[in-house]
Amino acid sequence: MKEKKRDxxxxxxxxxxxxPTLPGIVRKLSQMSEDPETTTEQMxxxxxRDHILAVKLLKLVNSAFYGxxxxxxxxxSAIILLGFNVIKGLIISASIFEFMEEQDIELxxxxxxxxxxxxxxxxxxxxxDPEEVSTAGLIHDIGKVAIKMELPHEYEKIIAMVAExxxxxxxxxxxxxxxxxxxxGGWLTKNWNLPAKLVEPVSCHHDPRLxxxxxxxxxxxxxxxxxxxxxxxxxxNDIWVAPLSQRAWRLMGLAPSDLDQVLEEIDEKLxxxxxxxxxxxxxxxxxxxxx
Ligand SMILES: [Fe+2]
Ligand SMILES: [Fe+2]
Numbered sequence: 001m002k003e004k005k006r007d008x009x010x011x012x013x014x015x016x017x018x019x020p021t022l023p024g025i026v027r028k029l030s031q032m033s034e035d036p037e038t039t040t041e042q043m044x045x046x047x048x049r050d051h052i053l054a055v056k057l058l059k060l061v062n063s064a065f066y067g068x069x070x071x072x073x074x075x076x077s078a079i080i081l082l083g084f085n086v087i088k089g090l091i092i093s094a095s096i097f098e099f100m101e102e103q104d105i106e107l108x109x110x111x112x113x114x115x116x117x118x119x120x121x122x123x124x125x126x127x128x129d130p131e132e133v134s135t136a137g138l139i140h141d142i143g144k145v146a147i148k149m150e151l152p153h154e155y156e157k158i159i160a161m162v163a164e165x166x167x168x169x170x171x172x173x174x175x176x177x178x179x180x181x182x183x184x185g186g187w188l189t190k191n192w193n194l195p196a197k198l199v200e201p202v203s204c205h206h207d208p209r210l211x212x213x214x215x216x217x218x219x220x221x222x223x224x225x226x227x228x229x230x231x232x233x234x235x236x237n238d239i240w241v242a243p244l245s246q247r248a249w250r251l252m253g254l255a256p257s258d259l260d261q262v263l264e265e266i267d268e269k270l271x272x273x274x275x276x277x278x279x280x281x282x283x284x285x286x287x288x289x290x291x
Contacts, residue, residue: 005177005178006177006178006179009151009154009177009178009179010179010187012150012151013143013146013147013150013151013184013187013188014187014188014191015150025046025047025050025053025091026088026091026092026192026193027193028046029043029046029047029084029087029088029091030088030193032046033084040076040079040080041076043075043079043084044074044075044076044079047075047087047091048075053091054075057075057078057087057090057091058072058073058074058075058078060090061078061081061082061090068081082131083129083131083132085132085135085194085195085197085198086129086131086132086135088194089132089135089136089138089139089194089198090135090138092139092142092189092192092194104145104148106234107141107144107145109233110141110228110229110233110234111137111138111139111140111141112138113228113231113233113270114137114138114140114141114221114224114225114228114233115134115135115137115138115224116134116137116228116266116269116270117137117223117224117227117228117266117270118133118134118136118137118220118221118224119131119133119134119137120262120265120266120269121133121220121223121224121252121262122134122217122220124254124258124261124262124265125216125220125252125253125254127216127217127220129197132197132198132217133201133217133220133221135198136197136198136201136202136217136221137220137221137224137225139185139189139198139202140182140185140201140202140205140221140225141181141185142185142188142189142202143180143181143182143183143184143185143186143187143188143202144169144181144184144185146181146184146185146188147173147177147181147184151177154176154177157172157176158172158173158176158177158237159172159237161175161176162237162238167238167240168238168240168242169181169237169238170182170206170242180206182202182203182204182205182206182207183203185202185203186199186200186202186203186204187203189202189203196213196214197214197217200212200213200214200217200218201214201217201218201220201221202221204218204222205218205221205222205225206222206242207222207245208221208222208245208247208248208251209245209247215251216251216252218248219245219247219248219249219251219252220252222244222245222248223244223248223249223252226241226242226244227263227266228266228270229241229242231266231267231270233270
């Protein structure tokens with residue numbers, strides 16, 4: 001019986017009827033990226049056609065958490081600098097979060113903060129492609145959006161159970177759906193054909209032991225999530241900060257003195273991005289120097 005319900009929820013989350021239309025542009029770009037003849041300019045043109053999306057994308061790229069010294073004023077250079085997979089993740093984030101800004105600004109802020117923390121950790125640990133780790137941070141809780149949109153009735157029950165039993169959102173999801181938002185996010189990002197580098201950290205961020213290939217990124221996202229929750233950038237439903245996975249901690253190998261510096265740096269960067277979510281979401285006109 002429970003298995004049947006789980007399958008039903010799983011199916012509902014996989015079909016994604018109520019989520020926004022982002023897969024259109026992402027699918028188009030994915031096809032283009034598979035063709036070796038496609039140039040960065042051609043991809044840039046497809047993105048630039050969606051004016052609002054292009055502006056949001058550039059704002060994200062120029063935000064404090066990417067920390068490029070120079071201003072990136074074109075989609076083409078963003079693709080070159082960040083790589084196509086990061087851009088794809090960012091398009092998804094920008095589209096998804098545009099859609100939920102009115103409903104769930106807290107989750108957006110939490111996600112941005114997690115991206116900031118993940119990027120600081122990735123750079124400190126010398127991980128290759130810290131931007132990709134940051135993007136994983138940005139979309140790590142995407143499964144929460146999926147649950148909210150696709151299973152609104154169950155979502156209400158989850159909220160009520162959190163308040164009533166004083167348990168975490170994660171535990172309530174398991175009770176009610178027999179699955180959790182990390183799994184849901186994993187299915188969703190897989191459905192969107194995002195690379196495994198992004199899918200695994202999303203699906204394993206609450207239990208990084210499950211990661212097979214992306215252990216370090218999963219450990220970083222897990223830790224970044226806890227850090228920003230601890231710093232008050234949690235997502236409203238519950239007040240709990242989950243315990244840190246020992247394995248993730250060992251894998252990262254941070255010394256206590258590193259940790260102090262890392263936390264300080266994250267705190268500083270978070271000041272820079274404070275309010276950025278509102279700013280990026282309400283920006284609809286392209287700036288003069290964007291082409
Ligand atoms: Fe989460
Ligand atoms: Fe989170």
